[in-house]
Amino acid sequence: MVLPLIMANEFEQHGFGDPEEGYMDESYPLDSQDPQALAIDEREDPLLEQLLVDAFAVPEIPRSLNRRIEAVVQQEWGVKLTTSDQHDPPAKTATRRLSRFLPVAVAGLMLAVGVMLFQQAVECRAWAALVTQFKTQDLVEVRSEDSVRWLNLKAGLLGEEHPRSMTIVNLRERIIMTCERATASAVRKVQLEQNQLDEQSLLVGFLAGPQDWTTFAGLSSSLRAVQEKKIQPRDGKSPERLAVRFQRNQAPDLELEFLFDSGDSLPSACEVREDKAGGVNLLASLDYDSAGDSEMKQLVKNGTVAEAELLAMRSPDTPATKIALKPDRPDANLPIKTTNLPHPDKNSLTPKQTDTVASLYELPPASWGSVALRPVQPVVQEVQDLNQKMQAVWTAQGLTPVGQAAEEEMMRRAYLDLIGRIPTVTEARDYLNDSGADRYERLVDRLLASPDHASHLAAVWRSFLIPEGVDLSAFGGVAEFDRWLSEQFATGKPYSEIVRNLILAEGRLSRSGPLLFYSAVKLNAEELASRTSRVFLGMRLECAQCHDHPFEPWTQNDFWGLAAFYAQISRPRGELQAVSSVMRVSDIDHGDVMMPGQDVKVAPRFLGAGTDVEIEAGESRRKLLADWLTSQENPYFARATVNRVWGHLFGRAFVNPMDDFGVQHKPLAPEILEFLAERFVSTNYDLQDLFRTIALSQPYRLASGAADFDEKREQYFAQMTVKTLTAAQMYDCILIATMLDGRDGQAEAFGVTDRIGNTQRDQFIQEFHTPAGEQATYHGGIPQALTLMNGGLIDGATGLQKSGLLNSLEAPFFSDQERLEILFLATLSRRPTASEQGLFEEMIRADLPNEERRENLADLLWALLNSAEFTMNH
Numbered sequence: 056m057v058l059p060l061i062m063a064n065e066f067e068q069h070g071f072g073d074p075e076e077g078y079m080d081e082s083y084p085l086d087s088q089d090p091q092a093l094a095i096d097e098r099e100d101p102l103l104e105q106l107l108v109d110a111f112a113v114p115e116i117p118r119s120l121n122r123r124i125e126a127v128v129q130q131e132w133g134v135k136l137t138t139s140d141q142h143d144p145p146a147k148t149a150t151r152r153l154s155r156f157l158p159v160a161v162a163g164l165m166l167a168v169g170v171m172l173f174q175q176a177v178e179c180r181a182w183a184a185l186v187t188q189f190k191t192q193d194l195v196e197v198r199s200e201d202s203v204r205w206l207n208l209k210a211g212l213l214g215e216e217h218p219r220s221m222t223i224v225n226l227r228e229r230i231i232m233t234c235e236r237a238t239a240s241a242v243r244k245v246q247l248e249q250n251q252l253d254e255q256s257l258l259v260g261f262l263a264g265p266q267d268w269t270t271f272a273g274l275s276s277s278l279r280a281v282q283e284k285k286i287q288p289r290d291g292k293s294p295e296r297l298a299v300r301f302q303r304n305q306a307p308d309l310e311l312e313f314l315f316d317s318g319d320s321l322p323s324a325c326e327v328r329e330d331k332a333g334g335v336n337l338l339a340s341l342d343y344d345s346a347g348d349s350e351m352k353q354l355v356k357n358g359t360v361a362e363a364e365l366l367a368m369r370s371p372d373t374p375a376t377k378i379a380l381k382p383d384r385p386d387a388n389l390p391i392k393t394t395n396l397p398h399p400d401k402n403s404l405t406p407k408q409t410d411t412v413a414s415l416y417e418l419p420p421a422s423w424g425s426v427a428l429r430p431v432q433p434v435v436q437e438v439q440d441l442n443q444k445m446q447a448v449w450t451a452q453g454l455t456p457v458g459q460a461a462e463e464e465m466m467r468r469a470y471l472d473l474i475g476r477i478p479t480v481t482e483a484r485d486y487l488n489d490s491g492a493d494r495y496e497r498l499v500d501r502l503l504a505s506p507d508h509a510s511h512l513a514a515v516w517r518s519f520l521i522p523e524g525v526d527l528s529a530f531g532g533v534a535e536f537d538r539w540l541s542e543q544f545a546t547g548k549p550y551s552e553i554v555r556n557l558i559l560a561e562g563r564l565s566r567s568g569p570l571l572f573y574s575a576v577k578l579n580a581e582e583l584a585s586r587t588s589r590v591f592l593g594m595r596l597e598c599a600q601c602h603d604h605p606f607e608p609w610t611q612n613d614f615w616g617l618a619a620f621y622a623q624i625s626r627p628r629g630e631l632q633a634v635s636s637v638m639r640v641s642d643i644d645h646g647d648v649m650m651p652g653q654d655v656k657v658a659p660r661f662l663g664a665g666t667d668v669e670i671e672a673g674e675s676r677r678k679l680l681a682d683w684l685t686s687q688e689n690p691y692f693a694r695a696t697v698n699r700v701w702g703h704l705f706g707r708a709f710v711n712p713m714d715d716f717g718v719q720h721k722p723l724a725p726e727i728l729e730f731l732a733e734r735f736v737s738t739n740y741d742l743q744d745l746f747r748t749i750a751l752s753q754p755y756r757l758a759s760g761a762a763d764f765d766e767k768r769e770q771y772f773a774q775m776t777v778k779t780l781t782a783a784q785m786y787d788c789i790l791i792a793t794m795l796d797g798r799d800g801q802a803e804a805f806g807v808t809d810r811i812g813n814t815q816r817d818q819f820i821q822e823f824h825t826p827a828g829e830q831a832t833y834h835g836g837i838p839q840a841l842t843l844m845n846g847g848l849i850d851g852a853t854g855l856q857k858s859g860l861l862n863s864l865e866a867p868f869f870s871d872q873e874r875l876e877i878l879f880l881a882t883l884s885r886r887p888t889a890s891e892q893g894l895f896e897e898m899i900r901a902d903l904p905n906e907e908r909r910e911n912l913a914d915l916l917w918a919l920l921n922s923a924e925f926t927m928n929h
Contacts, residue, residue: 210358539568593695616660794859
């Protein structure tokens with residue numbers, strides 16, 4: 056919410072300070088050099104602007120604002136504004152200042168900036184929908200007197216030819232390349248800044264045709280659509296028009312007026328006007344299926360133009376040359392990694408255990424050998440071998456797998472599993488319209504490279520690392536921890552290095568993201584040992600804390616020997632009921648753990664080793680643990696990780712529960728588990744490679760439906776398990792589907808989901824919490840169902856005033872059939888069936904009043920969001 060942040064800023068600037076830290080004296084001056092104070096100042100203006108947007112868009116300000124003020128003050132300070140005799144003096148002063156400040160600020164500034172911001176945020180829906188329409192085209196052409204331009208907005212690529220020069224603008228590589236035709240000079244390159252040229256500004260530049268693309272890119276950082284107007288012809292014969300006005304800092308405004316032929320969803324022409332004397336005023340004719348055999352046109356259409364290709368087209372006298380197009384992804388026949396690791400003469404399962412994988416898991420875990428190293432094969436070959444091994448498992452079990460999943464089902468599954476959300480309408484259309492034989496493989500590569508993949512993994516791994524029921528509100532909550540994990544995954548570091556960084560984290564609890572792993576368990580050595588064994592070793596050792604494990608061959612010495620590695624962390628003596636933000640985590644030279652009920656110190660011991668670790672003076676116990684934990688000699692680390700990733704993708708793992716390896720839970724399909732563990736170790740613990748290999752495999756691509764029910768078929772992965780969406784996925788999918796603003800009225804950046812530090816999202820997740828690793832079980836109940844049907848999120852997502860999706864459907868160039876298709880693609884990631892089309896078209900037929908049609912569309916959206924198909928991953 057905007058309001059609590061505005062209130063907090065106002066309170067701090069008038070001497071109340073941070074509510075978390077207690078009240079300050081009212082006369083206390085706010086230090087302008089204080090970093091926190093500077094941060095407050097920096098965000099005050101945009102927050103105030105957003106408040107004005109909300110105020111302009113919602114006429115019932117006084118009533119709703121009062122309720123929000125009362126709720127926030129009640130929650131944060133424990134006082135009620137409505138009963139003044141119970142208020143503490145600071146609360147009285149705060150209330151008086153708020154009542155004096157807010158009306159004056161709103162009244163004084165609303166007229167100055169409110170209209171502009173409101174128009175920008177709310178009214179330019181048709182322009183946003185038009186950008187989406189342009190992204191459905193492989194190529195758009197515009198010709199002028201001295202140039203021709205081609206645009207592939209889907210690929211983020213623009214090509215322009217002049218008589219004397221050629222230019223390429225590449226959004227993916229963030230670069231502008233220009234070369235002169237008649238000279239032998241090299242290509243001139245300009246690297247774009249992150250805030251220069253997005254898809255919308257590239258489309259504006261394509262239509263306007265700037266003289267200098269570098270200058271235009273510099274101005275594009277401030278380019279924004281501020282007003283649009285739909286012009287309906289009175290005579291019924293002239294083209295429909297859509298006028299959109301753009302503002303730029305330090306440059307004249309631009310206005311684009313699009314002309315639509317009857318029934319067309321894309322404009323046939325665009326008139327460009329610039330507000331200055333003698334400015335641009337041209338009419339550009341748009342061609343979506345142009346003739347001609349231009350080499351640059353073909354390259355732009357394919358989405359691939361390199362520097363060498365541009366140079367080869369430099370001179371008009373240069374004979375036409377066939378240039379091999381760059382593929383969208385590395386050749387599938389090439390290895391993903393070039394890691395060269397030795398291939399041992401004999402399997403690492405021997406000599407002390409066994410020669411076969413199957414018999415390995417008949418032994419107690421303490422007797423397992425390390426995972427074998429083997430040469431790294433190309434991922435295509437690896438997937439083929441995996442499919443063959445899985446087919447052998449099915450044959451041995453007498454199972455026939457179901458057929459392959461439909462393309463829509465496969466697309467939705469990959470999006471949800473790899474980046475934690477459903478595809479946007481544009482992403483769904485792009486994939487379903489892609490006729491390439493390798494479109495699914497390219498999709499997996501794109502998703503794994505997405506920032507959303509890293510933030511999704513961060514949330515998943517945090518649910519494993521932090522115990523259930525722990526209050527995470529201290530030390531910034533989970534935001535810093537998620538941010539740290541996301542950065543670790545995004546860099547492509549080996550998983551072993553990420554785990555080492557977590558185990559060896561140091562510093563003050565309040566300032567280091569990874570230290571939430573320590574503060575969440577109050578730095579208790581035994582709880583740290585329990586989380587370490589569960590998450591990284593796949594073993595539940597807690598039952599060996601007070602006595603030898605009753606069901607597994609683990610002893611008390613095994614548990615406390617692992618706990619001893621965490622005994623020499625700086626912490627106060629005695630049992631901590633809570634941790635302080637000023638506490639530090641660092642290694643010290645003393646500290647031991649005691650066996651319960653005995654006055655016996657326990658020495659550090661690696662799990663399954665049977666003997667204590669010899670530690671030299673000054674040597675860090677945690678470093679020894681991290682070295683062993685992530686080494687190839689550790690028999691549990693790689694297998695436990697593979698089991699966890701497989702369980703995440705399939706809804707059930709080889710070993711279930713996924714953190715309880717042992718004699719009581721032997722793995723299903725142990726050959727597959729071992730095969731993938733070998734790959735994981737041999738690629739230097741490449742987590743993305745592991746996800747890629749599994750996602751491309753045959754079992755992952757099987758359908759979730761079948762004509763008959765066979766539990767064994769799901770058990771052995773011959774049919775995909777239907778999984779419920781997690782609370783985090785549910786929230787993200789609702790926002791993506793409905794184009795609803797995600798946090799405090801701020802729309803999310805295209806292609807990046809706003810997850811970290813989002814308090815609204817966190818509150819929703821609390822209501823729909825799903826235990827980690829239990830997606831195959833439905834945990835929702837009546838409260839969750841009521842929240843979905845009637846809660847504030849759904850109300851905003853399906854409301855005619857707030858839903859970006861519903862507002863965009865009012866664009867004049869959409870037919871009713873297209874509107875229904877967009878609703879289904881946005882929510883269910885598929886097109887409606889013929890029967891669904893016929894049923895719902897009746898609800899929005901042309902003879903109904905416009906308001907009734909709009910309400911029926913909102914009702915349909917509500918029904919789709921509350922359907923079982925939306926809340927499940929098939």
